[in-house]
Amino acid sequence: MSTEKERHARAVACREVTDGKGRVYRIGETDRDLLGHSRKLMVYLPWIAMMAISVSEYAYGSAEDTLSGAHGWTQSNTFWILSVWVFFQAGIAFPAGWLRERGILTARKAMFLGAALSLIGFAALAHLDNVFLALCGFGVIGGLGSGLIYATCINMVGKWFPERRGAKTGLVNGGFAYGALPFIFIFNYAFDTSNFAEVLDLIGVYVLLVVCVCAWFFKDPPKNWWPADIDPLSRSGNRKSAASLAKNPPAVRQFTPREALRSGMLPLMWITLVMTAGVSIFGISFQVDFAKEVGFGPLVAASSMGVMSVVNGVGRAVVGWLSDLWGRKPTLVFVIVVLGLAQFGVIWAGDIHSEWLFLVFAFLSGFGGGAFYPMFAALTPDYFGENYNATNYGLVYSGKLISGLFGGGLGSMVVDAWGYNGAYALAGGISMVAAALALLLHQPGRIRMRDVAPNPQPISREVI
Template identity: 80%
Template sequence: MTADPIAARSASADPGAPNRSYREVTDSRGRVYRVGETDRDILGHSRKFMVYLPWTAMMAISVFEYAYGSAEDTLSHAHGWTQSNTFWILSVWVFFQAGIAFPAGWLREKGILTARKAMYLGAGMCLAGFLALSHLSDVLLAILGFGVVGGIGSGLVYATCINMVGKWFPERRGARTGFVNGGFAYGSLPFIFIFNYAFDTANYHRVLDLIGCYVMIVVLSSAFFFKDPPKNWWPADIDPLTFSGTGKSAASLAKNPPAVKQYTPKEAIRTGVLPLMWITLVMTAGVSIFGISFQVDFAKEVGFGPLVAASSMGIMAVINGIGRAVVGLVFVIVVLGLAQFGVIWAGEVKSEWLFLFFAFLSGFGGGAFYPMFAALTPDYFGENYNATNYGLVYSGKLISGLFGGGLGSMVVAAWGYNGAYALAGGISMVAAAIALLLKQPGRSTDMSLTPDPQPTG
C-alpha cells in the first residue's frame, strides 16, 4: 500500500490545538489518517480514562434495563398495574433508548451536540425517569416519564459512551468496547438483589428516588471529563499504512485491518451489510430482552424460591456483561438460542442448578453480541460517521423491545412460558444463520491489506 504526499499541518491549521502539529496520511483508497498527536497531547492524560469514565456511566444506567424485571411485582402492587402494563413500560423505554442513538449521533457529528452536553442532558432525563416510576401511578404518565424521558436519557448516555471508546481506540476497539458495554449489564447486580429483598410498597418511593439521584450523579461526574479526539485521529505509534509499530495493536491490525474508507450512512446502507446487521440485531436483541424481562417470573412460575429467581437474574446480568468482551458473533447467537431451550428443560425437570446454568449461558449469549456490533460498525464503515452508522444498527433494538417485552408478555399469556421460550430460541437460530452473511465491505474475505476494487454505482 502506498501513500499520497503527506500533508504536514501546523498549529494554525488546528485552532483547537495551538501547541500541537500533526500530519494527514492518505492511503491508496483515499482514507485519511491524522497522525502525530498522542492522547496526552490532546487530553493531558492517558486515553485509558476514555474507557473507565464511559464504563462507570454505563454501570450506572444499567439499572434501567437489567434490574427492571426484578422490580416488576412491587411496582404492580404499588401502582395497581397489571404485568402487561409494567412490561409495556419497559418496551417503550427500550424503544426510545435505542431510537435516540441515530438522531443523537447525527447531532454529534454535525457539531450541534457535544459529548459532554449529551451526557449532561441524559443524566437529568434519567433522574426524571425514576421519579416518574416512583410517583406516577397512571400508566400513560409512567410510560411518558420512565419510558420516553428515561429511555431518551439513558439512550443518550449509552450511545455517547460507546462512540467515545471507538473514537479513542480506532486500532483496538473490540476488547475496550466490550469492557465498556459490559458495565451496562453487571452494573445492575446490586439493584437486582435490592429489588428482590429490600424493595416493597412501604419504601418504593424512597428507593426509586435514591436510585435516580445515584444515576444522575455518576453520569454527571463522568461526563465532566468527556472529550472527543480530532476527526481522523490515529495513534502516533502505529503506521496507518503498514500497521507496523509498537505493542500488540499493530500485529492485530495486520490480521484485522480497519475499514477501507469512511462510509457515510447512505453509503453504508448501500453496501447491504448494514441492513443485514440491523436485521440480525433486531432478532437477537429481541431474544435477549425477552430473557431479561421474564427470567425472574418464569423461575417463580415453576416453583423456584426467591433466592434462585434473584440469583438467576444476577448471574444473567454479570455474565451478560462479561460476555460482551468475547469474540464470535455467530457462536454467541447460537448459544443464546440453545439457552432458551435449556431454560424450558430446567423448568420441566424442576432443576434449580440447571436453571442457573442456562441463565449463565443466556447471559453470555445475550451480552456478547452488543459490543460485537459496536466494534464491527467502525471496523466495516470507519470512525468518522460511526455515531450515525452505529445509531442505525442499534436502532434495531427499538423493534426488539416491542417483541421482547410487550409482545413477549402476550405470547406468554397465549402460549405459556414454554411456548414463548421455544419461539425465542428459534428466532435466535435464524439470526445466527443471517450473521453468517456478514463481511467487511470492499475487502477480500482473506482480510488482506489489499482492498478489493472500488465498486461502482
C-alpha cells in the same frame, strides 16, 4: 510533563497520510497531546457511567411485582413500560449521533442531558400511578436519557481506540449489565410498597451524580485521528494492536450513513441485531417470572437474574477481547448460537425442575444475551470507519427499538398464548436464524484476501 506550548507545537506538526484505497489517517498526535492525560480515561469514565444507568433495564424485571402492587398495575402494564423504555433508549441513538457529528450536541452536553432525563424517569416511576403518565415519564423520558448516555459512551471509546476497539468496547458495554447487580438484590429483598418511592428517588439522584461527574471529562478526538504508536499503513508497532488489526482490518474508507446503507451490510447488521436483541430482552423480562412459575424459590429467581446480569456484562468484556484475537464476525456468530441454545436449555431445566441446571443456562443466556452488543458496536466502525460512527452505529442500534416491542410487550402475549415453554422455544429458533444471517456479513470493499495485503507507499500532506 509537557507544557501547553510544547503540546501545541506537536499538534501543529501532525499530518495526514492516505493509503492505497484512499482512506485518510491523521497521525503524529498522541492521546496526551490531545487530552493532557492517557486515553485510558476515555474507557474508565464511560464504563462507570454505563454501570450507573444499567439499573434502568437489567434490574427492572426484579422491581415489577412491587411496582404493580404499589401502583395497581397489571403485569402487562409493567412489561409495556419497559418495552417503551427500550424503544426510546435505542431510538435516540441515531438522532443523537447526527447532532454530535454536526457539532450541535457535544459529548459532554449529551451526557448531562441524559442524566437529567434519567432522573425524571425514575421520579415518574416512583410517584405516578397513572400507567400512561408513568409510561411517558420512565418509558419515553427515561429511555431517551439512558439512550443518550449509552450511545455517547459507546462512540467515545470507539473513537479513541480505533486500532483495538474490541476489548475496550466490550469492557464499557459490559458495565451496562453487571452494574445493575446490587439493585437486583435490593429490588428482591429491600424494595416493597412501603419504601419504593424513596428507593427510586435515590437511584435517580445516584445516576444523575455519577453520570455528570464522568461527563465533565468527555472529549472527542479529531476526525481521522490514529494513535501515534501504530503505523496505520503497515499496521506495525504495538504487538497487541497489530494482531488485532490483522484479524480486524480498518474500514477501507469513511462511509457516510447513506453509503453504509447502500453497501447492504448495515441493513443486514440491523436485521440481525433486531432478532438477537429481541431474544435477549425476552430473557431479561421473563426469566424471574418463569423461575417462580416453575416453583423455584425467590433466592433462585433472584440469583438467576443476578447471574444473567453479571455474566451478561463480563461476557461482553471477554468476547470483546476474544474478537481482537478471533475476528469480529466469527465471535459474533459464536455468541448468537450460544444465546439460542441457552433458550432451549432453560426449557429443559424447568421441565425437570433442576435449580442448578436452570442457573447454568441462565449463565449461558446472560453470556449470549449481552456479548453481541459490543460486537455490533465494534463491527460498525470496522466496516464503515470512525468519522460517521455516531450515526452509523445509531442506525444499527436502532434495531433494538423493534426488539423491545417483540421481546417485552409481544413476548408477554406469546407467553399468554403458548406458555413459557412455547415462548422460549420460539426465542431459541429466532436466535438460530440470526446466527445464519450473521454468516453473510463482510467488510464493504474488502472481499478478497489480497485486499488485506500491505498498502502502497502513502501520500502525506501536512495538516493546516
